[in-house]
Structures are given as C-alpha cells and as structure tokens.
Amino acid sequence: MRTTQDLFSLKGKTALVTGGSRGLGLQMALALGEQGAKVVISARKQAELDEAVATLREHGIEAHAIAADLGREEAVEPLVDGAMAHLGQIDILINNAGATWGAAAEEYPVEAWDKVMNLNVRSIFLLSQAVGRKSMIPRRTGRIINIASIAGMAGNAPGTMKTIAYNTSKAAVINFTRTLAGEWGEYGINVNALAPGFFPSKMSAGVLKSIGEEKLAAETPLHRLGGDEDLKGAVVLFASDAGRHITGQTLAVDGGVSAV
Template identity: 55%
Template sequence: MALKELLDLTGKTALITGGSRGLGLQIAEALGEYGARVVLTARKQNELDEAKAHLSGLGIEAHVYANDLGAFDSIDPVVERIVAEVGPIHILVNNAGATWGASTVDHPLDAWLKVINVNLNGLFLITQSVLKRSMLPQGAGRIINIASVAGLQGNDPRMTPTLAYNTSKGGVVNFTRTLAAELAPDGITVNSICPGYFPTKMTKGTLAYGEQAILAATPMHRLGTDADLKGLALLLASDASAYITGQNIAVDGGITSV
C-alpha cells in the first residue's frame, strides 16, 4: 500500500474532546485535511460554533456537541447521539483537560477533584463509551490520549506548583500503556502524545510566569507551534501506525531529553 493510502482517513470519523480551540483544534485540522469527518466536543457552544465555521472554511466536515467531561452522566448520551447522528467512531482523541496552580498545602480539594475528574475520570468514561458503542463492535480503532511532559517528570521548583495536573497526566501515561495491552487483540491501538509547552489558553498563566525558564530548559529554545503536533496526530490516527501501541511520545523540543 502506498504511504499516502496508509495516511488517508477518508470515511473515518474522529471524535476530539476539547476540540474547539488550542491543541484539539489543531489536531482536528490535521485529521480533517486527510479526509476524516471530525466531531468536536467542548463545554462552550459559541467556541464550538466558531471552530466548526473555521473547519468548514478549510473544506473539513465538522460536527459539534456541547458537553462537559466533568458531568459524568452526560457522557454516554452524547456518545450515543454522535453514533446515531454521525456514525461509528473510528478515532478518539482524548484532548480535553483542566489544570490548577497552587502549592500542595494550599491546594483546594474542589480544584483537585475538578482536575482529576476531567483529566482522568472523564477520559476513562468517554473511552469506555466509545469502545462499547463503536470500536469493539467494529474490531478496530485508534485512541490518542493527550498527556503531557508533566506526566513524564516532576515540576521545576521555579514554576507554579501543579500537583493535581502532573498527577493526572502521569495517570494518563499509564492508562495508555495498560489499555493498549488490553485492547491489542481487538485491533485497537492506544497511544499518547505528551506535549511540551505550547502557547494555548491553558498555558497562558504558566508562560506569563516562567516562559524564559522554559525556553532555557528546552534544547530547541522555542515553544511549540501550531504545526508541531499535526504530523504525529495524523500518524497515530492512521493505518501507518498499525504496529504502534502503548507509546507515550513527547513533542517538547527536547525538554525531557536532558
């Protein structure tokens, strides 16, 4: 099979959580460019509408559903709606996330629970729902979790403490490994992308506080750009990665290499 055919996503449906902006929207652009119909979920309908208009302007078929991963009872119904209205889900990108900056002794319990509920519990529940309703019955699927370099290492003491976030992303890293082994006989691959520092709404506060320290610790001496996740996301979503599973791949300018 030609390499272009291995990367072709025509006829595939990709569900991207937190897909209305930032890294999720960048991934939607990449998968849509290679033929996937993309389904975006996020909490804010106005941001979803803007993302849909943007993707439509690029010639990408996009569907949007307002949903909060922290509201667990809403997850099964939204997946059921997507499958009924758009079709079976072939690719799941678990991108939605939350963070909180505070010292451990001052970290509010409700903030801890918010981060864990979105980054781990919601991720588990939507993955379970998509497996039941699409991937296991069809005997194929691609699951891409967006973890973080924060799940691969501790936190530089010069930076704002983010214990809940780092803990949750460490959980995503091992969730990826463990689920990949379980699902390998079912034709479903599970991998994660571990971004370094990209300028997004979520990282705005971190970059305002510590961008120079981050750049000094990054061998490439730059932040991630709008294009830096796209190639890897396409690879992991396509048949070109059929023999890759259980991997947590850092896209970080080399920050975890030193």
C-alpha cells in the same frame, strides 16, 4: 503494497475530538480533517464550538459540534450517541479535554484536586469505555489517542509551577494508555498518547506569563515553544494505518525538553 500517502490517509474515517474548540484540540481536529476524516468536536461552550466548526468547514472538512461538560458523568453517553448520530461510527477518539489548577501542595484545595482528576482521568476512562463498547469493540478496530503532558513524566523544578494534581493526572493518563492498549489489543484497537510540552494556549497562559516564553524557549533544546502545526504529524501517525503497529506508547512533542 500501499504507498505512504495511502497509509497516512484518513479518507472515510471518523473522529471525535474532545476539547476541540480551540488550541491543541482544534489543531488536531484540523489535522485529521485535512487527511480526509469526518470530525465531531466537543467542548463546554457552544459559541467557541461554532467558531471552530466554521474554521474546519473553511478548510473543506466535514465537521459537527456537540457541547458537553465531560466533568459530569451524565454527559458522556449523550456525547457518544450524538457523535455516532453524525458519524455512524467512531474510528478515532482523541481524549484531549483537560483542566489544571495552580496551588502549593500543602494548601491545595481538595475540590481543585477532584476537579482536575475528574476531568483529566475519570472522563477519559468513561469516554473510552463508552466508545469502545458502542463502536470500536463490536467492529474490532479503532484508534484512541490520549493527550498526556510532559508534566506527567516529571515533577516541577523549584520556583516554577505548583500543579501537583495536573502532573499526577497526566502520569495516570500515561499508564492508563499502556494498560488499555494491553487489554484492547485483542480487539484491534490501538491506544497511544501524546505528551505535549509548552504550547501557547489558554491553559498554559498563566505559566507562560509567570516564567516567560523566552526563558522557556531558551531552556528547550530546539529553542522554541510548540506551534500551530507541531502536533499535526504525530496525531495523524497514531490515527492512521501508518501507525497500525504502534500501541501503548507515549510520544513527547516538546522540542526535546523531556530528553535532557
């Protein structure tokens, strides 16, 4: 019987993390690497990727980077092929790349809607499909972790955010996770989602500034926002054999906001 140390270990595993150059993506890449995984991170900006790879390597993690704009369909296949060239295979896929746009629903630009939905939903489908076909389905094993949001579980309170496309896209990610888990369970592929609450990041900076970090923290049952280590345990659980009997689930990591 394996110990919990064995179950949570990712030694010998490989991972592709999109949106991995900073914020939550980099935090998750660090967590996987700390458990022994080899990591490829992807984002649009090469300079940010280079800094992130340096950080990962400082922690003793074998890491590589591939610049890719996943809002473009033609970027998907080269990213998967490039990741497999570095890794040999992809055991773990973290679909973290995403975008948001704030505007009132009655004035929401169609091009903004398309941009958010294209990156937050369509690219996740295309990348999961490509990784499934090329690496996971043939080997009958894999872990896919989609990054949703508690914004996909509810609307916005009056006077707060106006992010109809973002909320809609993250709700779609949650049901995409359930549906893909049902279809790909026969291939030994686990598909789960994490739904972060408020974590200080470049994407959330506008919301945090307009509402206020102190106010948001005060309205959270644990009276704090997410920090630099708060996604690590959850992503390792879903990526490792410790979570091998968990699939189709969405775990909120939000200090209790979605529970009240």
